Amino acid sequence: MISTVENGVLVKVEGDPQHGYTRGRLCAKGYAYPELVYSPFRLRYPLRQVPRGSGNWERISWDDALTEIAEKMLELRDRYGSFLPVCLNRQSGDLGILHLAAEGMFRSLGAVTLANGTSCWSAGLDARAYDFGTNCNSDPETMADARFIILWGTNPAWTAIHQMAYLEAARSRGARVVTIDPIYTATARWSDAYIQVRPGGDGALALGMARALWEHGAVDQEFLASRVRGWPEFREYLAREVDWDWVEEKSGVKAEVVVDLALAYAASHPAAIWIGLGLQRHQNGGNNVRAIDALAALTGNIGIGGGGTYFPDQKTWRFNMHIMSYRPAVSSFKNASPRLVNINDFASELDRLEAKGKPGACPPVRMIWFSCRNALAQDGNAGAVAQALSRMELVVTTDQFITATARWSDIVLPTTTCFEHWDAVASCWHRWVGVSQPAIAPVGESRSDLAIAWSLSAKLNQLDPGCCPFPTQGNEKKWVEEELKGEMLSLAGVNQLEEFLEGPRKMALPPVAWADQTFNTVDGKYHLWSEQAAADGFPPLPVGVGSSEATHPPLYPFWLLTPHSQLSINSQFWDLPSLRALEVQGVLWIHPETARVRDLRTGDRARVYNSQGEMTAVVQVTRNTPPGVLVCYQGWGGWVSTAEVGMGLEAGAGSSGQGLGLNQLVSSAPADMGRRSTGQPGLALHDTWVNLSRLW
Numbered sequence: 301m302i303s304t305v306e307n308g309v310l311v312k313v314e315g316d317p318q319h320g321y322t323r324g325r326l327c328a329k330g331y332a333y334p335e336l337v338y339s340p341f342r343l344r345y346p347l348r349q350v351p352r353g354s355g356n357w358e359r360i361s362w363d364d365a366l367t368e369i370a371e372k373m374l375e376l377r378d379r380y381g382s383f384l385p386v387c388l389n390r391q392s393g394d395l396g397i398l399h400l401a402a403e404g405m406f407r408s409l410g411a412v413t414l415a416n417g418t419s420c421w422s423a424g425l426d427a428r429a430y431d432f433g434t435n436c437n438s439d440p441e442t443m444a445d446a447r448f449i450i451l452w453g454t455n456p457a458w459t460a461i462h463q464m465a466y467l468e469a470a471r472s473r474g475a476r477v478v479t480i481d482p483i484y485t486a487t488a489r490w491s492d493a494y495i496q497v498r499p500g501g502d503g504a505l506a507l508g509m510a511r512a513l514w515e516h517g518a519v520d521q522e523f524l525a526s527r528v529r530g531w532p533e534f535r536e537y538l539a540r541e542v543d544w545d546w547v548e549e550k551s552g553v554k555a556e557v558v559v560d561l562a563l564a565y566a567a568s569h570p571a572a573i574w575i576g577l578g579l580q581r582h583q584n585g586g587n588n589v590r591a592i593d594a595l596a597a598l599t600g601n602i603g604i605g606g607g608g609t610y611f612p613d614q615k616t617w618r619f620n621m622h623i624m625s626y627r628p629a630v631s632s633f634k635n636a637s638p639r640l641v642n643i644n645d646f647a648s649e650l651d652r653l654e655a656k657g658k659p660g661a662c663p664p665v666r667m668i669w670f671s672c673r674n675a676l677a678q679d680g681n682a683g684a685v686a687q688a689l690s691r692m693e694l695v696v697t698t699d700q701f702i703t704a705t706a707r708w709s710d711i712v713l714p715t716t717t718c719f720e721h722w723d724a725v726a727s728c729w730h731r732w733v734g735v736s737q738p739a740i741a742p743v744g745e746s747r748s749d750l751a752i753a754w755s756l757s758a759k760l761n762q763l764d765p766g767c768c769p770f771p772t773q774g775n776e777k778k779w780v781e782e783e784l785k786g787e788m789l790s791l792a793g794v795n796q797l798e799e800f801l802e803g804p805r806k807m808a809l810p811p812v813a814w815a816d817q818t819f820n821t822v823d824g825k826y827h828l829w830s831e832q833a834a835a836d837g838f839p840p841l842p843v844g845v846g847s848s849e850a851t852h853p854p855l856y857p858f859w860l861l862t863p864h865s866q867l868s869i870n871s872q873f874w875d876l877p878s879l880r881a882l883e884v885q886g887v888l889w890i891h892p893e894t895a896r897v898r899d900l901r902t903g904d905r906a907r908v909y910n911s912q913g914e915m916t917a918v919v920q921v922t923r924n925t926p927p928g929v930l931v932c933y934q935g936w937g938g939w940v941s942t943a944e945v946g947m948g949l950e951a952g953a954g955s956s957g958q959g960l961g962l963n964q965l966v967s968s969a970p971a972d973m974g975r976r977s978t979g980q981p982g983l984a985l986h987d988t989w990v991n992l993s994r995l996w
């Protein structure tokens with residue numbers, strides 16, 4: 301992004317034309333950045349809330365805030381014998397490397413508790429590791445060379461707008477594009493064909509396609525014989541188990557449509573399948589990703605530009621992780637490594653430690669530090685997380701806004717945006733890497749995550765000299781240099797950081813994954829049959845694993861999908877005048893048949909509930925969602941409260957009410973896979989079941 305600054309004020313943000321992937325364009329959120337930076341709700345000073353959740357906020361100094369935090373940490377350490385009662389729960393913020401500062405600081409203390417894993421992409425990563433040995437993708441720019449494209453459980457027209465240019469390019473050269481999604485999305489509308497799949501029914505659909513490929517002799521025998529392990533077993537499985545009634549019932553797609561799709565896919569080389577994130581956030585998500593990967597193996601659509609299966613990737617993430625390199629002095633504590641708890645089931649994890657909880661090996665968590673994280677808006681079963689927080693002696697949130705999570709905190713520390721600090725950013729999709737340079741001074745008293753980590757270390761060391769090995773000050777730009785030097789610089793074709801200031805660089809990485817068709821598995825073959833999967837407790841073949849439809853509680857008959865919305869990034873960017881993200885907040889899409897059985901019309905208010913919680917929604921009757929499936933776009937329950945608190949603060953008044961939103965209802969059940977790649981299983985957040993009634 302290129303910023304225009306006038307008199308020290310950020311007035312405009314534009315795309316950088318030198319960025320070869322985005323080509324000078326931003327999404328709507330990007331263009332709205334100046335509004336976010338100067339939003340009246342932006343957090344400008346450290347705040348303390350007494351008591352937590354009361355809305356009774358007071359401005360405090362950085363020194364007071366850090367003293368209170370550091371004293372509590374040291375007191376807990378003395379009481380329990382280690383820093384294990386202190387827990388960090390973080391995600392990525394804007395994906396800049398220096399946002400890992402909080403984790404670097406906490407890890408330097410040794411035995412702390414870290415929330416580990418991610419709700420984002422874990423199941424898919426493991427699935428692809430079983431199939432290929434590693435999740436490895438072609439440059440997404442190569443999708444422009446595809447002759448046929450399946451967008452499977454992804455909604456790029458909203459969530460990856462820049463990729464649309466490459467899809468357009470392919471289409472202008474004659475490629476056909478098919479979207480497979482339970483929801484008739486903006487992407488579906490743009491595509492040549494749309495197939496409405498049952499949620500969690502992708503495995504059945506892919507297995508049906510596999511059967512059709514085999515029955516119609518459309519498989520690549522040579523590739524299967526030489527490059528694939530497990531074809532005889534898989535073929536036998538298809539013949540024995542995959543019949544058309546089963547495929548139709550589980551996928552909701554007619555057999556002739558399945559056959560047509562399979563044959564069209566096999567007939568066009570290269571053919572690309574983009575495996576989205578939505579479809580793997582199910583209890584059978586990883587298995588379903590494996591079933592989709594199998595289609596590429598059956599047709600030999602691997603190792604060619606514009607062919608293969610695409611998934612998010614971390615190829616450009618080659619930072620040195622200097623920021624994580626500080627460790628406790630060996631003598632300080634017996635158990636110097638952190639204790640990891642599952643971020644996707646955070647409330648139960650805290651409960652479990654509470655039950656065990658005693659001084660010594662396994663103390664309970666008593667303090668939580670949230671960084672780049674809005675757990676109460678984004679976690680499954682968010683109400684239980686709020687409940688677990690009520691047992692904490694101290695909750696700290698570092699953020700740019702008073703989010704839902706901040707409202708359940710004692711101390712909130714203001715952080716800078718990417719316009720106010722140095723950082724380096726790599727994508728989890730395309731191959732470009734950039735360095736961000738501060739364009740303006742920090743707004744208010746905000747500090748970067750790195751500066752906060754330094755100042756907390758300084759305070760800890762002031763109170764107990766030598767207790768925290770993390771540096772107490774430094775130069776942000778130098779820390780960016782530390783992350784880049786070596787591999788990142790050489791892949792980017794530059795000698796020093798300064799060259800990045802002229803524009804972003806594309807990493808010199810092979811454009812096509814598996815070009816030599818040698819995979820990263822033990823025998824170099826693609827694994828339809830994966831011993832690794834079997835060793836981890838999964839079926840060795842991609843098979844028909846049931847969705848939550850078979851087992852959901854009958855009291856909650858409606859399937860609730862909560863995908864990503866167009867004008868927010870998760871819980872970020874709400875409440876900005878030029879974006880209308882708030883307009884989808886609490887809007888529930890229901891099919892006319894659902895409306896009929898519940899006597900609802902567009903505009904009616906409905907109560908949506910399950911055993912975890914309830915919310916009020918405004919009904920929108922639409923055929924964009926199938927009967928029995930409800931849709932509510934995610935991310936709200938965050939800033940809703942900012943307005944109230946922000947204004948209350950200016951006016952010196954307090955506020956009340958916690959305003960937890962949608963994610964109270966969302967499941968915290970695990971996806972099947974994810975442990976191998978991210979330490980914890982993914983989150984099956986789409987396996988959420990609710991009931992619905994009219995509110996009079």
Ligand SMILES: Nc1nc2c(c(=O)[nH]1)N[C@H]1C(S)=C(S)[C@@H](COP(=O)(O)OP(=O)(O)OC[C@H]3O[C@@H](n4cnc5c(=O)[nH]c(N)nc54)[C@H](O)[C@@H]3O)O[C@H]1N2
Pocket residue numbers: 420452453454455456458459460480481482483485497498499500501502576577578579582861862863864865866867868869870935986
């Ligand atoms: N505008 C915008 N862009 C974003 C984000 C955002 O919040 N807003 N978030 C960013 C982040 S963190 C992520 S992870 C990505 C997510 O990017 P995507 O993967 O595109 O987004 P999702 O909305 O999670 O899911 C995509 C689609 O999966 C569908 N889906 C759900 N269940 C199933 C299923 O069982 N089968 C099939 N076939 N489809 C299913 C949903 O209906 C949805 O349309 O986007 C990133 N970009």
Ligand SMILES: Nc1nc2c(c(=O)[nH]1)N[C@H]1C(S)=C(S)[C@@H](COP(=O)(O)OP(=O)(O)OC[C@H]3O[C@@H](n4cnc5c(=O)[nH]c(N)nc54)[C@H](O)[C@@H]3O)O[C@H]1N2
Pocket residue numbers: 391392393394399419420421671672673674675677678679698699700701703715716717718749862863864869870871872934935938962963966985
């Ligand atoms: N119902 C439902 N829930 C979901 C999903 C879904 O599809 N449906 N998707 C899941 C997915 S894919 C993801 S990735 C997660 C995202 O979950 P989170 O990462 O928790 O959510 P975000 O809203 O993206 O960002 C969290 C906070 O980071 C703050 N932030 C931004 N930049 C910085 C910074 O530089 N420093 C600090 N300290 N804070 C910063 C933002 O203001 C925001 O409040 O949500 C998950 N939750």
Ligand SMILES: [Mo]
Pocket residue numbers: 419420
């Ligand atoms: Mo995500």
